[in-house]
């Protein structure tokens with residue numbers, strides 16, 4: 472890590488960078504830094520992968536019993552098997 | 555599915571069938587939100603029920619300034635944070651300032667290991683999923699609620715800010731902290747897995 476101060480400054484913009492919403496100048500500066508900084512490149516790659524893994528996670532299905540008890544609590548039992 | 559858009563007018567007038575359609579449409583997302591913020595199935599069910607009970611009572615006065623989804627998520631997030639607070643009274647609500655995480659600054663990366671090349675099967679295993687849940691449950695409530703709304707529920711930064719009643723800049727700061735912390739946790743876990751995979755190959 473050659474330039475620790477610079478790496479620290481860039482950390483706050485990494486989230487926007489992986490979302491593709493980092494504005495032009497900062498984005499350019501970051502990409503230039505990444506070409507010469509192995510550590511930051513690893514951080515960016517693994518951060519992007521981390522976010523992807525969570526975003527693509529299969530949602531846990533709501534158990535049928537939970538759904539039934541919800542409708543019962545709302546006194547909507549008559550709508551149980553509609554919709 | 556429920557093709558026709560929900561009628562706000564019918565919902566406000568207390569139409570039961572329309573309310574049932576709203577429940578069918580949003581209950582899976584509300585349940586997941588509660589589950590991810592509280593990390594407990596019983597708490598998630600309580601959050602789910604309280605959210606719709608409250609919504610039913612509050613609908614006649616709902617002005618529609620935010621979307622129905624945003625409004626429901628706001629009720630659900632507040633419920634979930636209240637549940638956490640009841641369990642751990644020292645936990646501060648997300649609206650309050652002075653959360654320890656705010657003072658800390660952005661965490662400096664410790665784990666520098668490139669695990670992106672691990673086989674897909676490794677990333678999608680049930681063990682990995684359990685580790686991901688553990689890592690998310692380890693975030694403070696303030697960071698976790700931002701992360702759950704943005705990355706798990708797929709809301710935009712603006713929508714997340716609206717649900718939580720905080721500025722977009724606050725959402726962005728919490729989001730980068732949350733994501734970097736999760737990256738740390740997953741890097742530690744996958745780093746070990748990589749050593750194991752290469753040891754198995756020998």
Ligand SMILES: [Zn+2]
Nearest residue numbers: 478508510511
């Ligand atoms: Zn760097």
